Amino acid sequence: MLGNILLGMVIPIILGIWILRRNFTIFILYYPLGVAIAACINNIGFNYFWNILPNTRNQSFAALPMDLGVYPIAGCLMMYAILVKNANPWLAILVVSLLLTLIEWLAKMMGHVIYFNGWNILWTFLSYLLPFVLAYGYSKLLKVYQVNVH
Template sequence: MWINILIGLVLPGAIIGYLFKKNPVVITLMYPVGVTFAVIFNFGGFGLFWDVSPTYEHNPSLSALPFIIGYFPLWSCLFGFIKIKEIVNPFLLTLLFTIITTILELWAVWLGKILYLNGWNFFWTFVIYLAGFIGVIFYIKLLKKYKILRQDFVDHNCI
């Protein structure tokens, strides 16, 4: 479990903290959507499509908690920051982030930290990450539509 806490929470938390110092508005808006998608996708799949080690009998999703509040929100913060800044074409950004996160999960499967069940495979992993990043794009569009996210906030304290 210490590995989960270090890789899933401490390291991402330090990076999120750094990004927050650079642009608190963007990170404050993007962090909750990362947690939300992580909760929706992960709690829906635990025990049915995958398990994360170590497995706890009374709460099998406990092992993933550090990732749900650290690792996944980090990816939404990074993705959102780059998307909002329009540094990279949105299609390429989405494809790149989906491939990177899928490869990182493949590595976790290879190391035995994640066990796929009931026909879950790397294709479905790719699809679920793709859906998450597309969801972040729609969230950003919603923030812009209602003028919650304005360009002057985006330009503030850029990296």
């Protein structure tokens, strides 16, 4: 569990805050969205499609560091690239989705992630793609309501 906490939460949050220190509004606006989406997807997934180590009585507990760390921070950094660095939104969404899928695939190959009920790496990619598309849509909604994130 210590590995999940360090690699899934502590290191991503430190790096994310350091990168976003001059654009903290992005963190404030997108971090809670990322936590909410990650928690929803993982709660469904642990009940029907996957499991991660270490085994705990409540499998969502093992993913809590990732729900609070790497997933929302990845979304914040993606939005930083789109909003501040003017990256192509769809390319940024694709790259971040592929990167997280690659990380999960490596964890699966090392035996830290177990899929069942027909879940596979393609579904994993889609489970990352959808939240990042939602985050980008959220940014468009914020723009309509003139919330300045720069």
